Amino acid sequence: MTNEDVIRDLNAALAWEMRAEVLYGHYAAYVKGIHRLHLKPFFEGEAAESATHGRTVREQIVKLGGTATTDRDTAEIVHTTDYKVMLREAFETEKQAAASYKKILALPDLDSELHDAIEQISFMEKRSIEELTHLLE
Numbered sequence: 749m750t751n752e753d754v755i756r757d758l759n760a761a762l763a764w765e766m767r768a769e770v771l772y773g774h775y776a777a778y779v780k781g782i783h784r785l786h787l788k789p790f791f792e793g794e795a796a797e798s799a800t801h802g803r804t805v806r807e808q809i810v811k812l813g814g815t816a817t818t819d820r821d822t823a824e825i826v827h828t829t830d831y832k833v834m835l836r837e838a839f840e841t842e843k844q845a846a847a848s849y850k851k852i853l854a855l856p857d858l859d860s861e862l863h864d865a866i867e868q869i870s871f872m873e874k875r876s877i878e879e880l881t882h883l884l885e
């Protein structure tokens with residue numbers, strides 16, 4: 749494993765966090781009806797969490813001497829005002845995020861500080877998946 753491999757995977761995670769931040773911000777703005785009461789703050793919290801994760805990942809890329817991407821992942825952000833579609837899209841987004849961190853954690857000879865930083869984010873992604881699973885029930 750070279751630094752380039754780690755940087756490539758960190759950049760993929762960063763791009764996905766930037767997409768997640770936009771997705772949640774978008775849904776917080778468009779969620780309608782009675783569910784807006786709960787879901788607007790929920791989506792805003794998730795947007796803030798994505799920004800925090802993005803910041804952590806970016807800092808790790810800088811530490812490795814890499815160039816952090818400024819482009820979000822190109823996967824489509826589905827526009828909708830249907831809160832159930834929003835929750836499903838959020839769930840898929842978190843699953844993808846968790847997978848990208850799992851991939852990084854599986855890299856051999858990962859620096860221990862980097863491993864810890866990514867592991868903490870990974871735990872938070874798992875919590876988000878659990879929460880969204882309950883919201884979708």
Ligand SMILES: [Fe+2]
Binds near residue numbers: 765768798801845869
């Ligand atoms: Fe995240």
